[in-house]
Amino acid sequence: MTEAFEHGAGVRSLRVPIPDNPLGHTLVYVVDTDRGPVLIDTGWDDPGAWDTLVRGLTACGTSVAEIHGVVVTHHHPDHHGLSGRVREASGAWIAMHAADTAVVRRTREAAPERWLAYMTDKLAAAGAPEEHLAPLRAARPRALPGLSPALPDRDIAPGELLDLPGRRLRAIWTPGHTPGHVCLHLEEDHPAHLPGRGRLFSGDHLLPGISPHIGLYEDPDDTTVTDPLGDYLDSLERVGRLAPAEVLPAHQHAFPHAVDRVRELLAHHQSRLTGLLALLREPLTPWQLAERMEWNRPWRRIPHGSRTIAVSEAEAHLRRLVKLGHAEALPGSDPARYVAV
Structure with missing residues (x-):
């Protein structure tokens, strides 16, 4: 049975599975509006995930055919x-921040071979050893989820009140995890009257027990x-100042005390930067830094x-x-080596 969790005041969440991933699922939110339900995120492009989404919408008393719009974090x-x-x-519209739409467009337009070559060159410049590069050089392009994503119909502008009749949902631009990541602030009284300012759909920006991946997303x-x-x-501090009563993230579970979680994440990254400076007492490539x-x-x-992702985070x-x-x-080093100053 598909679990549809009731959050109150016309907001529900569905656990849509992510195949072969330790995160387990994406929390897709169903928000009632005067023109029909709007989804916040949709889940992985997989037959099992689709079936789960369809059953979940039925459990919410609606259907895919009735969806009015999709807001993508x-x-x-x-x-x-x-x-x-x-x-x-x-026939629903799809809305996304323009910076992430640009990533979607590049992904759709560039041949997979080009992405493989670009990734290989970036990793070589970061100091990756040949045993890591060889599988990429030998890889044959294949169809993967995310290589032909849908182009959105609408741009989400930072600070705008989205066109959700009967609701007040404001876009908060929170780049970092991706260039165009947005959180969505539901500017309505909390249904359980928790202290704070409304509810925040936080995507991957603010999660209760995970620090999201911060890597590099660049145009070749x-x-x-x-x-x-x-x-x-910077985006974390912006969300902290917002002080929502409850956070509705895309993974794990809803939680209060957003300000406390923001402080924890800021402290985590400060500690990590301090630790990396200690490692950089000797010159290291990004790969060597990631190893340590x-x-x-x-x-x-x-x-x-995952090592490729880790090197991207080390570079960030x-x-x-x-x-x-x-x-x-260090001037003239190839691959580039970095040192604390």
Whole structure:
């Protein structure tokens, strides 16, 4: 049986499974409006996930055909994956921040071979060893979830009140996890009268027991040096100042005390940056730094794809340290090595 959890005042959540992923599921929110239900995220593009979403909507007393719109917190396939199928079944619009729409467009337009070559070059520049690069060089492009995501119909503008008749849902731009990640502030009294300002659909930005991945999302044709960790920390402080009564995240479970969780995450990243500076007493490539960082398991047990993600996160932290003037790249090093200053 599909679980549809009641959050009160016309808000429910559905657990839509993510196949072969330790996160287990995405929490898809169903928000009643005067023109029909609106979904916040949709879940992974998988037959089992689709069936779960359909059964869950039935349990909510509605159906896919009645969906009025889809608001996507960010472009990742466990959030945006089923958006196109929902639109085909209902005629619903899809809304997303323009920065993530740009990622979707690049993903759709670029050949998979180009992404593999770009990833291989980036990892080589980060100091990845040949045994990590060889499978990428030999890989044959194949159809994967997220490689042909639906193009949204509408842009979400930071600070705008979304077009949800009968509801007050305001977009809060929270870049970091992705360039166009948005949280959505339901500016209505909490149904259980918890202290604070409404409820916040937080996507992956603010989770009760996980620090979201902060990596690099870049256009291969754009040489701009981004600072995703700095963006994330600024976005956390913005959400902290909002002080919602309850957070409705895309994974795990709803929780109060958003301000406390923001403080925990800010402290976590400050501690991590301090620890990385200690490691950078000797010059290290981003790969070497990732090998020495603390993860949820020893480096030797981290699988190939997750190591690629870990190196991206190490580079995001390095960029933050460089921007703060606490680290620098050694001139002439290839692959680039960084050292504390």
